[in-house]
Amino acid sequence: MAENSRPARPVVLGQNQYGKAENRVVKITRDGATHHIKDLNVSVALSGDMDDVHYSGSNAHVLPTDTTKNTVFAKAREHGIESAEQFGIHLARHFVTSQEVIHRARIRIEEYAWERIESSDANSKFIGADEVKHSFVRKGQETRLTEITYDGEQWQVISGLKDLTVLNSTNSEFWGYIKDKYTTLQEAYDRILATSVAAQWRFNWTDDEQKMPNWEKSYEQVRKHMLQAFAETYSLSLQQTLYQMGSRIINNRSEIDEVRFSLPNKHHFLVDLEPFGLKNDNEVYFAADRPYGLIEGTVVRDGCEARIPVDMTNL
Ligand SMILES: O=c1[nH]c(=O)c2[nH]c(=O)[nH]c2[nH]1
Numbered sequence: 001m002a003e004n005s006r007p008a009r010p011v012v013l014g015q016n017q018y019g020k021a022e023n024r025v026v027k028i029t030r031d032g033a034t035h036h037i038k039d040l041n042v043s044v045a046l047s048g049d050m051d052d053v054h055y056s057g058s059n060a061h062v063l064p065t066d067t068t069k070n071t072v073f074a075k076a077r078e079h080g081i082e083s084a085e086q087f088g089i090h091l092a093r094h095f096v097t098s099q100e101v102i103h104r105a106r107i108r109i110e111e112y113a114w115e116r117i118e119s120s121d122a123n124s125k126f127i128g129a130d131e132v133k134h135s136f137v138r139k140g141q142e143t144r145l146t147e148i149t150y151d152g153e154q155w156q157v158i159s160g161l162k163d164l165t166v167l168n169s170t171n172s173e174f175w176g177y178i179k180d181k182y183t184t185l186q187e188a189y190d191r192i193l194a195t196s197v198a199a200q201w202r203f204n205w206t207d208d209e210q211k212m213p214n215w216e217k218s219y220e221q222v223r224k225h226m227l228q229a230f231a232e233t234y235s236l237s238l239q240q241t242l243y244q245m246g247s248r249i250i251n252n253r254s255e256i257d258e259v260r261f262s263l264p265n266k267h268h269f270l271v272d273l274e275p276f277g278l279k280n281d282n283e284v285y286f287a288a289d290r291p292y293g294l295i296e297g298t299v300v301r302d303g304c305e306a307r308i309p310v311d312m313t314n315l
Contacts, residue, residue, distance in 0.1 A: 013054045017106065018062075019044035020069040024287035026192070026268055027081045028169045034133040035169040038081040039287070041110040042088075044068040046095055048103040061101040068095070073271045077284045084109040113139040114167065117231040118224075135231030138165035144219065145200070147312075154207060158308055159219065160200030165266070166227065167194040170282075172235045190282060192268035193235055195295075197226065200308050201249065202258040213255040222256065225249050238265050238295045246299025257304040260312070265293035 021043040029036040046068065052058040072091065081087045088107040095105040114136035124130050142164035149156040175187035201222060205213055229248035235241045246259040268285040300306045 009055075013051060015047070016050055016054065017045040017047040017104075018050070018065060019046045019105075020065040020072070021045075023069050023072040024289070025072055025076050025081075026285040026287050027076045028192070028283055028285070029080070030282075037114050037136055037167070037169060038076075039112040039114060040081065040084060040087070041112070042072050042091070043108040044072065044091065044095070045106040045108070046102050046104070048099075049101040063095070063099055063102065070276070071095075073284055073286065074273055074276045074278060077271075077273050077278050077280060078276075084111045115139055117166070117227045120225075120228040120232065123228070123232045132231035134169045134171060136167045136169070137227060138167075142197075142223075147200075155205065156307070157203040157205060158200050158312070159203070159215070159222075160198070161219075161223065162196075162198040164197040164199075164223070164226075165194070166197060166230050167192060167266075168231065168235070171233075174237055192285060193238065193241065194266040194268060194287075195238060195263040196266060197230075197245075198262040199226065199245075200260050200312055201256045202308055203255050204257045204304075205255065218253065218255055222249050222253060225252050238263055238293070239297065242295055242297050243299060246297075250299060250301050257301045258298060258306055258308055259300075260298045260306075260308040260310075261296060263295045265295060267292060 023040075023042040023044070025040050025042060027038045027040075029038075044065075046063065049061050052060065053062050071094065075087070075091060075094065079087070079090050088109050092105040092107045095102050116131040116133075117135040117137050119127065119130055119132050123132070127133075142161045144159070144161050146157065146159040169192055170190055172191050172193035173189050174191060175189065177183075177185075177187075203213055203218075205211075225248045226245050229245040230241060233241050233244040242261050242263055246261065249256060249259050267288045269288060270280055270282065271284050271286050273280045273284065296310075298306045298308060298310075
């Protein structure tokens with residue numbers, strides 16, 4: 001057989017590519033008290049001289065997918081994420097120019113957009129700004145919910161929302177918890193706190209003699225108070241934040257007697273970049289999707305009954 005010619009094969013390998021898909025990288029850039037967030041889902045697909053690994057199992061030309069994952073996180077720190085396009089171009093160039101055997105890189109990126117949470121009047125006077133500088137709500141509408149029950153005499157209206165995703169890039173700690181022989185969690189003194197809020201609230205309008213609430217205004221105000229309480233609470237646990245969100249609603253909205261929350265703790269783990277000689281001072285995070293802590297609870301006006309079914313909020 002002539003050198004470089006391929007052996008005759010009855011079955012021939014066609015197009016192929018490989019890499020790590022869906023690297024969930026969150027980059028926080030701190031400009032004093034003002035934080036900026038970039039939240040990406042980055043998928044890497046590489047192709048090149050990959051015949052051998054398929055035909056014979058030789059890995060000599062394989063840059064491990066694990067390395068492509070590490071590269072995404074390290075480059076987020078080293079190069080920064082100005083835009084998804086700029087980051088994708090940088091990554092693709094890196095893979096193709098740093099490894100002779102890689103001839104083509106395809107980088108696909110989904111970007112999740114966030115906007116800042118507006119401050120309450122009291123807090124904006126306190127911090128001197130209309131927005132909380134480290135608090136964000138995911139763009140895109142949440143789903144609004146309602147359930148109405150009528151038995152010919154009494155009304156029960158429970159309204160709510162789901163998929164309202166919020167994030168604080170600072171002002172969250174978690175420490176002082178039970179440690180048993182299975183505990184490995186390190187105490188956190190400055191962590192990301194993120195959740196996708198599912199909440200339901202019960203109106204105290206129960207009969208036609210009572211003045212009916214303004215449902216539209218009520219929804220808008222509940223949502224606002226919920227977001228502001230999330231943003232403005234210095235949190236020692238998601239449980240504490242849950243209670244603050246509920247009590248802010250109960251204290252500000254006389255038409256509501258009870259709120260129930262189901263709050264998944266959307267964990268963001270600081271990526272260890274030390275092996276690549278990089279410091280990671282609360283900048284680059286891996287946004288894990290599962291498993292997640294699930295924090296649930298009811299907040300009720302003193303003297304009122306809790307009637308929202310415990311397992312309703314996950315629907
Ligand atoms: O806010 C939190 N509450 C918990 O109960 C908990 N448990 C955990 O591992 N992390 C956290 N965070």
